[in-house]
Amino acid sequence: MNFNFFKLLLFSLILILSVHSCKQNKESENEFSNNTDSLLKKLNDSQGKDVLVIAHRGDWRNFPENSVEAIESAINMGVDMVELDVKKTKDNHLIIMHDATLDRTTTGKGLVSEWTLDSIKKLYLKNGAGIYTKYRIPTLEEALNTCKGKILVNLDGAYDYFNEAFEIAKISGTTNQIVLKGYNKKASEVLSDFGEKLDTIIFMPIINLDTDNDPIQTISDYQSQLQVKAFEIVFSNDSSGVLTQFSKIKDNGSRVWVNSLWASLNAGHDDNEAVKNKDSIYGWFVNNGVNMIQTDRPEMLLEYLRERKLHN
Template identity: 65%
Template sequence: MKKYSVLLIGCLISVFISSCKQKNEVSNNTIVSEKKNKINELIHQLNNPIGSEVLVISHRSDWRNFPENSLEAMASSIRMGVDMVEMDVAKTKDNHLVIMHDRTLDRTTTGKGLVSDWTLDSLKTLRLRAGTGVPTKYKIPTLEEALTLCKGKILINLDKSYEFFDQAFEVAKKTGTTKQIVMKGYNKTVEQVISDFGTKLDTITFMPIINLDKQSNALQIIDDYQTKLKVKAFEIVFSKDTSKVLNRFSQIKNKGSRVWVNSLWSSLNAGYEDNEAIKNPDSIYGWYIKKGVNMIQTDRPELLLNYLKSRSLH
């Protein structure tokens, strides 16, 4: 009788273990599927210029709660529900790509001098500073580390990397994140972009920066990009709100491109900035929406997300 009892118990344990394994496999498959669905939905939204949703881009990630351009700030943006993180790329003395906004280390790290004068190993000994200037425990990430963290979770805007994008593209291929990347460039003709990027344009999204203060022929430039390259978005910069381009956003979207603005500081947006939105978000973010903007880069992602959700726009 004992023999049969032991056999029965053994069978039950075996069934239980098998059931747990199947549940874990289903759970893991569900997580992978959710990630794929998430990034595919974001890519679909990016490619749909006339969609009702407004995409939120976190400037240097969530730097109010973590050091700017840190892995922790990126992870916080992902948890918050941001659609895209903006990160700045720099190159070390030994030819590695890292995430750092300034040419120098002084403001954001415990080091000093040019990033390009330091090797990657030496940079990894430094600590990132918080927005208050206080050193933290966090380290300078490499581009590969940043892309690996963001893979399948969020769109990625690479800034300050045009001149060495060939190298950045290889890192993107290695990490499987090319389709998540939005590259931007200023003062480049369509022909220059096609020559510089070639077949890379088949997988990444290129976004021209249009400065309404400096480019009097902005509408012609926009038309050239939409006609010859069919770009998915334009970043529009303006210090005054008098340009006729600001009233053409609907036409730009109907022709196939999203409209990106920066709510960071007044020289980029004629005073329609995040700090003013704290007092009255509708007077700032609402103004953008009325104009037809559907991508906003912000220093206050949580504030913007809450506002958009209240308007059923995110």
Template identity: 50%
Template sequence: MLKRLSIKIVILFLYFSPLALLAQTHVDNIRKKLYDKSSKEVLVVAHRGDWRYAPENSLAAIENAIKMGVDIVEIDIQKTKDGRLILMHDKTLDRTTTGKGAVSTWTLDSIRNLNLRNGAAIRTIHKVPTLEEALLLSKGKIMLNLDKAYNVFDEVYALLEKTGTVDHIIMKGTAPSQKVKEQFGKYLDKVIYMPIVNLDKPNAQKMIDDFIKELNPVAFELLYVKDANPLPKTLANSLKGKSLIWYNTLWDTMAGGHDDDMSLKDPEKGYGYLIKELNARIIQTDRPQYLIDYLKKIRRK
């Protein structure tokens, strides 16, 4: 009897352990690509999840991004009256839910009675998720870029430890390197931090040099309005082997006009330019499936 039980336990272990390993492998592979400073692969970031499929910052929007093969989902954090962390971009409920008023004046139980609105402001069946629910859904499947979380990161980190998702997180910010070290220093060896640098500002190159010297970041998010700025092409070469480059294609003034709209018209002038001319290895988009399809196409060439 004992022998049969032992055999059953071994069979169950062999059956389930590959599934558990597989669930963890995708995040491990994404992290490996992030830390490969000479990577030729492009990671896809879905802005607020796949909000064309389900409301922004909803569990369904994250889940569909996972299904389509997105590498990172950007989500936004707000804090309720009773101190719970939820997924929401705005400080108020008005635009994205059936409620009204500041998030900070509502308890989580009250917010749970609301419904999320989609991009056309139509009421849906979806509910506002907590950060903890999003972490558990994403665990082992996808990395998360947490926006609007900097000021509550002590509380965020407690949830990361609770859910075992510390290594799933990317934080970003516009502060100079010294300030990041002072304010965020105790997390820098645990959570990936990426500086955001506006290349149209006169101190842009110095900020980048300081970060490389002091923090050696995995990647930089770079912003610029027009191609007349010479820095994007300069950095495409000077950052090779040092840090990856992240560009946002959400609207035209974030990446010199090479945004999602330009990419819909001519992907080579949009995504293609950022990848081939500016060495972008991480792209955040509002059209993740379109970008994924483009990347598959150029890999086949």
């Protein structure tokens, strides 16, 4: 075979493969973008019949909590949002960590605030049983890059670090995916703290029915001043009149988020009880008008909702 012809053939093949690869990457990017758009559309539909599922600290039953791997697992199972906790290191880097100390979830000991990022990066995460794994502690930027275009992100504990978190979100191109939560704050305070940034990120108030003296007024203030997309409702007993107002809250433009994590957050309607009888727990949420559920058992909740055509 003529050598020049062979080189031309080889160059053509490489060019074809390159074009195909670029096309696949573009299609993948569009798919991710469309997924984010679809999730935001659902979140913005306060009366949507579909129930959004939030994985608490990611899929921590299969991977260490707040790890990149726990996030990826939640994405792969089709969760709508992942809840992540934010802490700051001694040298002012934001990492994903729930506790103020490293002892429970890592091979380190002491306060996160007394460790530099370089030192923290040498540690390993523990799994839910406290066993060391090969997985590392992610930065906020690493976590957001993992979520980019694929899933919504609820940042917990980030209120006081919001300006830094917002800059990281801008760098990663994920500002529109972030739901920032906060509690014990008036709507006017949130407006003062965040200003125009609220045009970019979504703020979600936490309403504790046990401690708020007038939760109905608090909800009304938020809806009139901020037009919030969702409220996280916490309650240790089910006697509060607010629990009968979920339809009205949704009529006024906000979804209703309830936690199924442990009994004190939901008057005993928790994930562990759902293992025994899913319909008595998750069915109770659905029947009472809840359309966002944060769970420690995302796979089980997704299965329940999909069987009832409440999640795709």
